[in-house]
Amino acid sequence: MATLTRVKVIEPANPNKATAIFGGKASGILNWNDLAYPHFYTIRQKIRSLFWTANEVDMTQDVKQFPTLDRAEQDAFLKIIGLLATLDGPQTDIAAKIAAYTTDPSVKSLMATIADQESEHNHSYAYVLSSVTTLDKQIASFEMGRTDDVLITRNERIVEVYNEFAEKPTIESALKAMVYTTLLEGLFFYSGFAFFYNLARQQKMVGTSTMISYINRDELQHGKAMSDIFRAALGENPAYNTVEFTEWIYDQFQHSVEQEIIWSRYVLADIQGIQLEEMEGYIKYRANKMLRMLGLSELYPESIENPMKWIRAYVDNFDDTKTDFFEQTSRQYVKTSDLNGFDDL
16 A cells, blocks of 8 residues: 655646645645636635634633532533543644645645634633633643543544554545544534533523534534545545445444443533433434535434434534535624625624
8 A cells, every 4th residue: 555755845847736635746836726626715715714713702701600500510511621622632733644645735725724723723722721710620621631531432543543644644544534534523522512502501601602613613614624525535546435445434433423422421411401312313413414424324314303403503504415504694703705795794
């Protein structure tokens, strides 16, 4: 299996339009009007239209409310922030690593845009914690990714797949890393997101919930972008489009769903307002959506519909068949552009 090599910064002898996403030829000169995959431009514009920074979110009420949360809510709050930080931290790096090995400059640009947003997500978790709790508890929350046994077990496979791509970059390991990126963006965060939205519908920690909804909306777009790049790369490399690889993807999804359910039971068991059975259905619903985005069939036919429809009030969602991904505008933080129109803000 051929190892991918880091792409040179510029090679004028090659064409501007990339001949392949991985292992192809390109000059390094990016002309957005001459792309192998023109819709990557639209994806980048949608992602960039969502620009925000953590310190723009007002945390004044959250500072006052956090001490009034019950013990179970405080513990879950800190554990879930620890989980989100553990998952989002490596996303900046994995995007940079994919960028280092892709020969398509539009994919490099997309990865740079995603990496920047992931960096801000990670900053936002530190911003939230610094607003509501002491430094020792902030540090303990961020330490959870390497000290909490449930969290370590939950993340074992993503650690393995990401590190394999970092150490042995091949087209196969890149495809597998992108599968796990879509899992992370579209599934791994969601029991945690639900916790914060559940607090918000009780008028608790609304500032944190608002920030989480911005992160959630970004992740939906990142998952869409990564699934599109994955499908394009797989189309260019049909030798990897095998029954064995498809079965590997289904196995990773099934394992991830099982681990997410275990985690949700671990962290949400004592939280009022969230039904664990409903949460399990929501996790399977999210898995089905991400499988469809990768071009595969659902694993959980009993979970085609969202069983936690109240979540839609807190985050923008999209229908895979629509070109306009946003179905709600009440919590959008979108820069005015020709993509959204002033009247929709």
